Each structure stands twice: as C-alpha cells, then as structure tokens.
Amino acid sequence: MSDLLRVTPSGLYCEAGGFYIDPWRPVERAVVTHAHSDHARPGSKRYLCSSACAPFVRLRCGEESAISCLEFGERRTINGVTLSLHPAGHILGSAQVRVEHQGEVWVVTGDYKTEPDPTVEPFELVRCHTLITECTFGLPVYRWPEARTEFERINAWWAANQSAGRTSVLMGYSLGKAQRLLAGVDAGLGPIFAHGAVLGPTQAYRDQGIRLPPVRPVSEAPLDVDWPRALVVAPPGAEATPWMRRFRESATAFASGWMAVRGIKRRRGVERGFVISDHVDWPALMEVVSATGASRVLTTHGYSAVVAKHLSERGLDSAPLETQFRGEAEEEGA
Amino acid sequence: MKRFVHLFEALDGTTATKEKVALLRAYFEEAEPEDAAWAVWLLSGNKPKGSANRTRLAAWASEEAGIAGWLFDECRSAVGDFAETIALLLPKPAGTRESGSLAESAAKIESLAVLDETGQREVVLSAWRGMDGAERLVFNKLVTGAFRVGVSRDLVVRGLSEALGVARDELAHRLMGDWRPTAEFFSSLTDGASTPLDRPYPFCLAHPIAGDPAELGAIEGWQAEWKWDGIRAQVIRRNGTTAIWSRGEELVTDRYPEIEQASRLLPEGCVLDGELLPWGEGGPMPFNQLQRRIGRKTVGAKLLAEIPVVLMAYDLLESDGQDCRPLSLSERRDRLAAVVNEAGHPFLLSPTVEAGSWEELGALQRSALGRGAEGLMLKRLDSPYGVGRRKGAWWKWKLQPRSVDAVLMYALRGSGSRASLFTDYAFGVWKGHELVTIAKAYSGLTNAEIREVDAFVRANTLEKIGPARTVPPELVFEIGFEGIQKSTRHKSGYAVRFPRILRWRRDKRPEDADTLETVASLFEPLE
Numbered sequence: 001m002s003d004l005l006r007v008t009p010s011g012l013y014c015e016a017g018g019f020y021i022d023p024w025r026p027v028e029r030a031v032v033t034h035a036h037s038d039h040a041r042p043g044s045k046r047y048l049c050s051s052a053c054a055p056f057v058r059l060r061c062g063e064e065s066a067i068s069c070l071e072f073g074e075r076r077t078i079n080g081v082t083l084s085l086h087p088a089g090h091i092l093g094s095a096q097v098r099v100e101h102q103g104e105v106w107v108v109t110g111d112y113k114t115e116p117d118p119t120v121e122p123f124e125l126v127r128c129h130t131l132i133t134e135c136t137f138g139l140p141v142y143r144w145p146e147a148r149t150e151f152e153r154i155n156a157w158w159a160a161n162q163s164a165g166r167t168s169v170l171m172g173y174s175l176g177k178a179q180r181l182l183a184g185v186d187a188g189l190g191p192i193f194a195h196g197a198v199l200g201p202t203q204a205y206r207d208q209g210i211r212l213p214p215v216r217p218v219s220e221a222p223l224d225v226d227w228p229r230a231l232v233v234a235p236p237g238a239e240a241t242p243w244m245r246r247f248r249e250s251a252t253a254f255a256s257g258w259m260a261v262r263g264i265k266r267r268r269g270v271e272r273g274f275v276i277s278d279h280v281d282w283p284a285l286m287e288v289v290s291a292t293g294a295s296r297v298l299t300t301h302g303y304s305a306v307v308a309k310h311l312s313e314r315g316l317d318s319a320p321l322e323t324q325f326r327g328e329a330e331e332e333g334a
Numbered sequence: 335m336k337r338f339v340h341l342f343e344a345l346d347g348t349t350a351t352k353e354k355v356a357l358l359r360a361y362f363e364e365a366e367p368e369d370a371a372w373a374v375w376l377l378s379g380n381k382p383k384g385s386a387n388r389t390r391l392a393a394w395a396s397e398e399a400g401i402a403g404w405l406f407d408e409c410r411s412a413v414g415d416f417a418e419t420i421a422l423l424l425p426k427p428a429g430t431r432e433s434g435s436l437a438e439s440a441a442k443i444e445s446l447a448v449l450d451e452t453g454q455r456e457v458v459l460s461a462w463r464g465m466d467g468a469e470r471l472v473f474n475k476l477v478t479g480a481f482r483v484g485v486s487r488d489l490v491v492r493g494l495s496e497a498l499g500v501a502r503d504e505l506a507h508r509l510m511g512d513w514r515p516t517a518e519f520f521s522s523l524t525d526g527a528s529t530p531l532d533r534p535y536p537f538c539l540a541h542p543i544a545g546d547p548a549e550l551g552a553i554e555g556w557q558a559e560w561k562w563d564g565i566r567a568q569v570i571r572r573n574g575t576t577a578i579w580s581r582g583e584e585l586v587t588d589r590y591p592e593i594e595q596a597s598r599l600l601p602e603g604c605v606l607d608g609e610l611l612p613w614g615e616g617g618p619m620p621f622n623q624l625q626r627r628i629g630r631k632t633v634g635a636k637l638l639a640e641i642p643v644v645l646m647a648y649d650l651l652e653s654d655g656q657d658c659r660p661l662s663l664s665e666r667r668d669r670l671a672a673v674v675n676e677a678g679h680p681f682l683l684s685p686t687v688e689a690g691s692w693e694e695l696g697a698l699q700r701s702a703l704g705r706g707a708e709g710l711m712l713k714r715l716d717s718p719y720g721v722g723r724r725k726g727a728w729w730k731w732k733l734q735p736r737s738v739d740a741v742l743m744y745a746l747r748g749s750g751s752r753a754s755l756f757t758d759y760a761f762g763v764w765k766g767h768e769l770v771t772i773a774k775a776y777s778g779l780t781n782a783e784i785r786e787v788d789a790f791v792r793a794n795t796l797e798k799i800g801p802a803r804t805v806p807p808e809l810v811f812e813i814g815f816e817g818i819q820k821s822t823r824h825k826s827g828y829a830v831r832f833p834r835i836l837r838w839r840r841d842k843r844p845e846d847a848d849t850l851e852t853v854a855s856l857f858e859p860l861e
Contacts, residue, residue, distance in 0.1 A: 140401050141409045141422035145467075260422065263414035272347070306408050313402060 004081075004099060004106050005132065007322055012108065012132070016101050017081030019048070021108050024324045031083065033110025034094035035060045035175065038325050048076075050085045052093030052121070055204045056175060072121065088112035089123030090278050091176030092205055098126050107292065108132045111301075113277065114284045115147060119176075119183045119210050131294035132321060136279045137257050138303035144257065144281045150274050151184040157253060157272060158189055158231050167227040167247035172255040174235040175201040176278055179212060181233055181255055184276075187213035193221060195234035195243070218246070257281070289316075301325045337365055338373055338436040339468045345483050349766060354485055358493020368437040371515035374523075376476070377483055377490045378509070379843055382440050384447035385479050386454050388416060388795075394455055395420040398462065416796055417474035421467050433465045440515070443477050480796070480806045484767025486845060488722055498524050503721040506536040512585060532577035532585070534568045535605060535651045535659065536721040540711060540728035544855065547712060547731055548692040557663060557715050558687040558695055560707035561730055562646050563621045564611035565628070565841055569593060569645055571600040572655070578610075582841040588632060590643050592680055599677045603655030606673070607719075608647035608684065618706035621837060628840055629782065647674050648684035648711075651719060659719035663727075666719065702733055709733045736816065738830075738848040738856070739839055741769055742809040744802045745791045748776065756791040756803065757784055759835075761813055763826060765850040770826040772853060773813050778835030787838075810842040811835050818856055828853055 005014050011023030019029040026043030033039055033049075035056030040047075042061040049057050051069040058065060070076060072095070075084045085095035090111040097108040107128040114123045154170065161168040170185075172178050174197040182192065182202065194202065194215045206212055218232060227247050238244065239252045252271050258264045259273025280288065289297055289311065296317040299308045304320035311318035341361045345354055358377075362370050376382075396406045406423070413419040433439070442461055446454050461473055475481040491509065495502040500523065508523050511533040521527075543550075550556060566581035576597040578587045587594055590610060600606070612619040612627075623641050627633055650670035651659055658666055674683040687710060689695035699710045709732035717727035740761035748757035758776040762769030779787065787809065795803040814836040821829030827850075839846075 139409050139412055140399050140405065141413055141419060143422065143426065261413050262418055303408075303412075306405065310401070310405055 004101050004104055004130070005108070012321075012323065014081060014099055017078045017083065017099065019078060019083075020044075021097050022110065022325065029078075031097055032057055033088065033097060033108065034091055036091070036111065036173075039110065048083075050093045050095045052208055053095065054093070055207065056091075056093060056201065059200060059204065072124075086124040086126050087121035089114060089117060089120050092120050092179070092208060092210060094120065094176075096124070096126060098128065104129055106130045106132065107294075109134055109288075111136070111279055112288075113280050114288065115144065117147070117180055117278075119179050119205060119212075125288065125291050127291075127293045129294060130296040130298065131289060131292050132298045132300060133285065133289060133307075134279065134301040134325065135285065135299045135304045135307040136302040137277065137281055138285060138299070138301075138307040140282045142257060142260060142277075142281045143283055144260070144277055145275055147184065147276060150255075150276050151186075154181075154184070154253070154255070154274055155186045155189060157251070157274075158185065161251045162190060162229055164251075165228045165249060167230060167232060167250040169232045169234055169239065169244065169247065169250050169252045170255060170274075171234055171236045171239060171252065172276070173278075174198045177255060177276070178202065178233050178235070179205045179210065180276065180278065182212045182215060183210070185213075185231060190229040190231060191216065191225075193218045193230050193232045195232070195238055197235045198233050218243075335433045335436050335439050335465070335469050335472070337361065338369065339472050341373070342472050342483060343468060345485055349484075351489065354489055355493045355496065358485070358490060359496040362494050362497035366435065366437070367517035367520040368515070369435050371517060371520035372436050372440050374490060374494065374509070374520070375515035376440075376481060377485055378487050379482075379845060381479050381481070382443040382476055384444045386446050386458055386477050388478060390451065390454065391420060391458065391474070391478065392416075394458060395423050395462075398459065399423045399425060410797070414797070417478055417480055418471055420462075420474050421470035424462055424467075424470060427463060427466060433469050437515075439473055440476070443473075446477070479794075482767070482807070494523070500524060500526075503536070506721045507533070510534045510536055510583065511579065531572050531575070532570055532579075534570060534577070534579040534583070535607075535657075535719075537566060537568070537581050537607070538649075538720045538728055539723040540730040541723060541725055542852075542855075543712070543729040543731045546692075547695070547729070550712065550729070553689065553692055553695065555715055557667070557713045558689065558698075559648055559684045559711045559713070560687060560702060560705060561709040561711045561732060562609040562611055562618065562684070563706070563708045564609040564618075564624060564646065567608065567610050567645065568651070569597055569600070569606045569608070569647075570652075571597050571602065571604045574602070576600075580841045582843060582846075584841070589627065589630065591633060592638065592643060593645055596677065596680050600681075601653070601673060601676070603652060604673060605650070605652035606645060606647045606670070606681070607649035607651055608645045610643050611646050612641045613644040613680070613682075614642070620706075625780065625783075625837060628838075629786070642680070644680040644682050646682050646684045649719060661718065662716045663713055663719075664715045699731055700733070736856075737812050737814045737836055738763060738772065738853055739810055739842055739846065740772055740813050741807045741844045741847045742787070742805060742811060743769055743771060743807065744799070744804040745787070746802050755784060755788045757788070759787070759811075760802075761811060761833075762807075763848045763850050763853055764845075765826065769807055770850060771824045772826045772828060772850075773815065773824075773830045773833035775813060775833040775835050778814075779838065783838055807844045810839040810844060810847050812837045812839050818853065826850055826853065 005012055010025040010027050012021045019031050020027045021031045022033055022039040023030050029046050030044040031048045040057050040060045047067045054067050054069050070085050072087055075082050082100040084098045088094040088096045088110050099106045105128040107126050111134050158168045172181050178198040192215050254270045255274045255276040257277030260275045265273045297311050298321040300321050300323045308318040308320045344357050392406050410419040442457050491502055491506050495505050513519050568579045570577040576594050580586050612624040650666045653669050671683055674681045687698055702709050712729040714727045720727055740763050742759055743762045744760050745756040746758040760771050760774045762771045791803055791805055794805045797804045813833050815830035816832040819829050
C-alpha cells in the first residue's frame, strides 16, 4: 500500500484526498497549518485552515484568497479521507493536521510547542500510526528554560536599560513571537512601541480576543518621547537598519530558541539573547513522539536526519522527509 | 559558585573596561576569602591542578543524557564548544541542589589529578547533578582547562585594588611568584603579611615606540641600551638562597645552574632585572641556541659547556633588602653597576649606548643586528621602576618590527615524512577577547619542539574540523614575516608574507600575545 502522505515537487501530498499540506508551489487545494512564510504561500486556488488562522493566511496570501475554515476538532471528509485540525501551540491558530483513511491515521504536526503560552491554543496530543514531526530544535542540547524565568530576565534587562538611559529593542518574529513577547513582559515598566511589521499581526491577535498590553507604532511616536524608558518590539533584521537611529543609545536583544547557544549568539553578533522558543525542545519532542503512539515517525525541518537516526536506534521506523520547510532558520534568529 | 558564575557571565557580556572593573570590585567585596582567592587565581589565567580527559567527559555526559556517542558529536559540532555542549546536554538538576562554593568546585577538580577513572566519574557526575546550566558551563571549562575570560591581569588587579583598598602596584607585587589560592593568601593581600622569600617584583614592560624618538624630548634625559634577544628574568638573592623567575612568572632557577652558582657572590637582599642570554667567546649567540636549553628542566654538562648563559643585568630592584624601585633610573644604575662589577661573570652590566643626538642614536640603532641585538631600549633617566606596561618611561625601539607574538589556534598534519605529526599551524592574534587568524606557518621549530607541539595538539584537541584540529589558546609563538598585506582570507583582515616560526615563546602567556591593533600598526610602515 502506498503512503497516505508523500512528498511531491509541489509539497506534501495526500493522493487519496487530493489535497496538499503546506505546499510550496501553488496547488488546487492547500491545507495550511499556520501562516508563517514557509508554510503558507500565495497562489493556491483554495485554502483550508483553522478559523483562528484564517486572518493571518489572508494577510500572507491576499485578501481575495478562497479560504474555508475548520474549527479545531471538526472533521471534514474529502474523497473518503477524514481530515481534522488540532491545536499545535506554535502561534495563534496554528494546527496539526490529522488525516485518516481506511483506519490508518497520520498526523502532520506543522510547527509546534507544548509549553504553555497565553497567546495560543494549547497543544493537543493526537494519537496516530504515522507522525510527521518538525525537528527545528531536534538536538538534545536544546532544553528550554521556563518561559516565566526568561520573561523575568527580559523585565530586568528592560529596567537596567532604563537606568542606563538606553532604549530596549527586543527582536522577535513579527507574527507569533512578537505577540508572545508583548503578553509576557511587565507592561507596568514603561511604554511599549512596535515596529510597523509587528502591528498588523498584533491587531489580528486582539481581534481574536487575545489580551495584549497597549502598543504604539514607533512611526507615530511623539517627538519628545522618552525612548530610554520604552520597550520596542521589532522583527529580526531591524537592528541593522537606519530605522534604529531614532533611538540613539539602544540595547538590542533577541528572543529565540537559538539563543540557548552562546556560539550562535556570537556568530549573529547578538548583544543579549533570551531563550523563548515557539518550537518544541528535545525533551518535549521525544515525549510527543512517544505519547502519540506512532510506530512510524517521519521528520522534517532542521535536524531531521539526526532525530530520525536517534528514533531508529530506539526501535521506531523513522526517516527524514525532504521538505522545504525551514522552521526557524538559525541565520534568521527568529 | 553562583556568584562566580554571575561574574563570569557579566564579564563576558561587556566590553567596557570601567564596567569590568566595577564587576570585579563588587565580586571581591562580597565573596568569601577562599572563593575570592580562587577567582583571582583563575581570572589571572591559572588553572586548577587537575582535569579530566575529554573522551571520558563526553562519555559520562552522553550517559547522563541518554544519548549515543554519535549524537554527542552532532551536538558538539552544532554548539561549537565542548564545555558548553555538555552543559546544555545534561538533564536539568532534580529537586533541591547545592552547587557549593567556587573553592569546593575547584577542590573537586584538583582531586581529579589523583583519582582513577571510576573516582573521577563519581566526582564529576555528582558535581554536574548539583549544578544548573550556567554553573555547569563554568565547571566544564575549568575541568577541561579551557576557562578563559576577557579580562587582563591588570584589570583583575584594578578591581581587587578597589575592593581591598590596597594600591595597585603593591597588589601586583603581592600577586607575583608562586602562591596557592587559599583564604589565608587572600587575607595576606590586604595586610601584606607572609611574604614568600622568593617573591619577584612585577616586571616593568616597554611599549613599542610608534613615532619619531625625537618626540621624547631632549636626548640627555634618556638612557639607551641594546635590546637583547634573550629571556627576561629576575635574579633574587635573599637569605642566602637564589630564585630565578622568568617574565612568564615561572621559577626557572634549576635551568640556569651557572647563574645560580655565581649568585652566591651577589650581596644579600638583592634583586636584578635583566636578560638571560646565550653567550659565547665573542658575545651573544643566536637565540635559537638558547632554545635548546629552555625546554629542559635540568641541563647536562655538555649543553652547559656548549651554550653558557649570562645575565645581562639592566636594573636593580632591591638592594640591602630594600625595595629600590622608587629611586630614579640613574641612581639605580649606579648601584647596579657596583653590584654587577663586584659579582663579575656571568653577571654583565648592560652597556649604555651613548649618542649626542637622536640622529646619531638612530644610526647606532640601525647597527643593532650586527651586535646581536634587535634594537634599542630607551629609558627615562629620572623615572622610577614601574609596574607592568605603563606608557612613558620605557620604550622599545626595535629594528623594523617584522614579527608578532601569536597564539596557536589549530594544527594540521604535515606531509611526507611529517605526515604522522601535526606540524602545520595556524596562528591568531587578539581582537578583543577573540583570536583571529593572522598566519599559517610550518617551519622553524626543532624536531623536539615539533614532537612536543604534536603531543599538545593530540591531548588538547577541542574540535576536528576536516583535517584541522582546534586547540585551546595556550601556546605562544613568535612569527616572523617579510611584510603585511590586507587580506580577506584571514579573519584578521591582514595576511603576513612568508611567515615562519621564529621561536616558541614559552615565557609568554596567551594573553601576552599581540593584538590586532599592533598588527595594524605594523602594516603601514612596511608598505
């Protein structure tokens, strides 16, 4: 029997159901796990995603995109294949895709994390026969500290910058990470501003009822603004642009899982790093793999070959899957 | 341990000198004396006396993490740093834990020297289990001998001086020579008690002269001497015994028996500063002759006869048991002349070079090579003997400087008959607290030295990158070259032409190696 899902030149394909999951080329029918650029690409005829994800897919793929939505847990049968979406905990609306055909269950995790995060629906464990899991941080050196302690460190950094007279510029991916940062910092410390790229997704989070502190656009800051008191949330890459000049003296920091490794921090020339990741770390990855009960595990993103080899040694049927997902590329530092 | 780890992280996180001094001060004010003593010891570039080998550490860590050896290697190549890889890999400590003090951790590491593999494993595992990630990183760096922080010894002394309220020069002196990090030692830093009899003074170091020497003012105010190419040393005669210290603060008395013997003729309570030189019938012998004696702990009669050594004395730091460094150079010189003339060979008085004008002196400077010297030293006649490398009183006026002191960064196997040995090296200079490569060289060492470096590389490999093996920054070599060019091939931005190893600078610590700024300053005069 051929595989229920397989990699084709256009992306991960379900032949029996006639749909793709996060295709990297335009297709007839695309099921989208979440709206990061390596998963949601413009040009497909029809999109299917979670209701919470839809506004972000519109932002990414165009207002006029034909999107139909599924609630989490809701089942839809396409050509005899039953499809449902389950929270992945990566960003708001991010989903794992469960595909069932003739009693065989596959789950595609998309990007996911199991850690609690007030800005997303909590990760749901879905049992399956075959699991396709991401491995962005699939090395045992990645073990996240508690987000709470990292946020304490961020607050302390912000406060220290305030006394040193430096504007705190905190970098994180504009969709997902930025909102998680906004929700996690102590907004009582001072005013919060955001780079333009962060504002759209932030409004979309608010529209869905996620509570976030007041955020003002940097571009609309009054002339006499006291920058050193402020926290500025910006996407990675902003630190090397003229945009930064307005803050004069600034302290920059990155929030990313990659910041767990000093060498990566140094290679990126990061002044300060906070280990806040929207992906699973090694222990969580191992836990999820085993709790799904899957006997076959296909791996994508990042350290897929390493994880597959490790799981094979543990007696699972495991192999890397050649995809074009990048997760969070180290060089992006997102 | 916690406090020291915070200090390590904070020092790592700033490049501002003032901030570093403030951090050091705060640490020394708060830390327990024994911990503080260890911190001084470690931050000055010393290592604990024990260590565990990397293969074993990797195996124990993999076991703790429940992973296979190949996966450890994957992790290590992703992380880049051995000590950090282990710190990140280990499962989080369970429940309540007690990491203990820095002194306790150091004692554990020192205990490894006398334990077998089982004993070592027990010590290391129990240490790991009691520590969080940041503590493990520092512990692992200590246990592998790879601990480094971006502070110079001078900065440590400054922070300590502010914390203890003891003058910097005095502290620098109290930190000289052989000492062990104990609570008693740390207290003695404040009151100056328990001075060891053989303690040397901090060496006064010269700056390379950048512009025209005439800018130093009237030549009458200056004393010129030949700049000798030997080993800087202090000969200390106190209480009827002699100690010879190299500039790397190594006690080398046994290696120069002819000097030790003759020092009996020195007056009691006397300290000479000078250069150990190989000296034949006609004067100084090439430095590479001296190299044959440097590496040996004891010297045989044959070598002693072949390569006799003298002390070319150029300063007197103590006479009649009194510290005479505050005296002016001219006064010290008079007393030095009397002492050296009385003692006679192998103590020689470094001759002054007399000239009526800077032009005349320049002409003499250019003749240095023919006299077995590498240039001139200029010393202000009215200056006291300073501590360390302070600008103003001592200058070195070398013949066109065509060498840098660089640190061995990685090694490759040679070819042909040397294919089994690591004989090809890459060297770096300091850019901040990072090394950047400046040259690759494969010739210039003796066969014995090559074997020694080879053994060092094998025992200390940090990482295998293709055919290259990276090593911790420990060995310093003087690299000669024909010129300097800008280059994109080397991370330093410069490349030297026709590099070769002039000598192994065993007398220098890695932090004494040259900086990128020095290299950059050499760039222009040569083009």
